[in-house]
Amino acid sequence: MHVPDGFINAPVSAVAGVVAAGAVAVSLRGARRELDERTAPLAGLVAAFIFAVQMLNFPVGAGTSGHLLGGALAAILVGPYTGVLCVSVVLLMQGILFADGGLTALGVNIGIMAVxxxxxxxxxxxxxxxxxxxxxxxxTGSAFAAALISVPAAAAAFTLVYAIGGTTDVPLGSVLTAMVGVHVLIGIGEAAITALTVGAVIAVRPDLVYGARGLTAPLKLRVNGELVDVPAADPAPAPAPVAARSTRTLLLAGLGTSLLLAGVVSFYASADPDGLEKVAADKGIDARSEDHAAADSPLADYGVEGLTDARLSGGLAGVIGVGVTVVAGTGIFRAVRKRRADDSPTPASVPENAA
Known part of the structure; x- marks a missing residue:
């Protein structure tokens, strides 16, 4: 659902950019409360994983394909504020390096696909x-439902933005029907990917999943006709080296999976236009589309300039994209985490008479 340049007029694109910048600023502040020394690297990996899976367009029928948007997955794994940042990092990398999603439409894309x-x-x-x-x-079931609903909601949001600043005069009712209809189908794929990924991480490290915190409900006993909580025995914490190795193993496995998906599996992705491209072509929304400002990028269209082998070119571009995204994302999230630590009061700053 990457909106290209020319779909939305300049004034609305500018306003969308300001709104998106505000949303990112709010998310940077909110992410300080969500990130810690374990989840900051995980957030970088989540961004890279979303980048990789977005390369895997899957068919949804009638010559149309879809791909993961990733907002639900990111929000559930690392928190809603950090989730906005994860998807925003992906969109920024795609727009600048791969000419995917217009640069003037970056604010629109962040607003729709991330926020x-x-x-x-x-x-x-x-x-x-x-x-x-x-x-x-x-x-896992809640993750499925949340992801399923989020995709047609984004399609409806695009239609609203187009109603305000679209560059062509098209029947908005038919656009809304077509956009929501096809993106309900895409949402099923999004929901399946999200549920499978969340379930896999919960199975090995539920403590790292933001949406699964406090998952285990306290045991209760009936005493004199009333239910009372059973005092839980304090579990012996895992030794720090063991916990660190477990987190490192998860991160390496996730990175390896992302590289495999982007570098190999992406070659077999559907070549059909995605939901927005199909609706735009059918309804005439793309009549005034413009060439991407980064169309001459050596990685434009997810290929490496100069390589004639399509499999090698696309796979190498995908690997580069995953690498750049994980480095950029991890750097940003570590900086946010460090800012949180710097803002925390030190013992010396606490008044002596504080309770």
Missing amino acids: VTTVVAYVVFRGLVKVLPRTRRSV
Whole structure:
């Protein structure tokens, strides 16, 4: 659903850029509360994983394909504020290096693909986990539902933006119907990927999943007709080296999976246009589309300039993209984490008479 240059007029694109910058600023502050020394590297990996999976367009019928948006996945794994930043990093790398998503439309793309999907998904997710039993299965099911709803919500948000600043005169009702309809189908794929990924991480390290915190409900006994909590025995914490090795193993496995998906599996992705491209062509939205400002990038269109072998060119571009995204993302999230540590009060700053 990457919006290219020329779909939205300059004034609305500029306003969207300001709104997106504000959302990123708010997310940077909010991410300080979500990130710690373990989850900062995980957030960088989540961004790289989203980049990799977005290269895997899957068919949804009628000559149309779809790909992961990633807002739900990021919000559930690392938190909603950090999730907005994860998807924003991916969109920035795609726009600058791979000419995917217009540069003048970057604010629109961040607003739709990062903010809308993350916020909608996390609101749905939190609402479901509050009413469902506190189990791993309920978290995974809630992730499925949240991801499914977030994709057509993003499609509706695009239609709203187009209604305000679209560059062509098209029937908005038919655009909304087509966009939401095809993105419901894409949402099923998004939901499956999100649920499988969240379930896999919960199975090995539930403590690292933001949406699964407090997963285990306290045991209760009936005493004199009333249910009371059973005092939980303090579990022996895992030795620090063991916990560090476990986290490192998860991160390496995730990075290896991302490289495999982007470098090898992406070659077999569907070549059909994605949902927005298909609707744009059918409804005439793309009548005034413009060439991408980074069309001459050596990595444009997810290929390496000068390499004639399509498999090698696309695979190497995918590997480069994963590498750049994980480095950029991890650097940003470590800086946010460090800022949180710097802002924390030191013992010397606490008044002596403080309670």
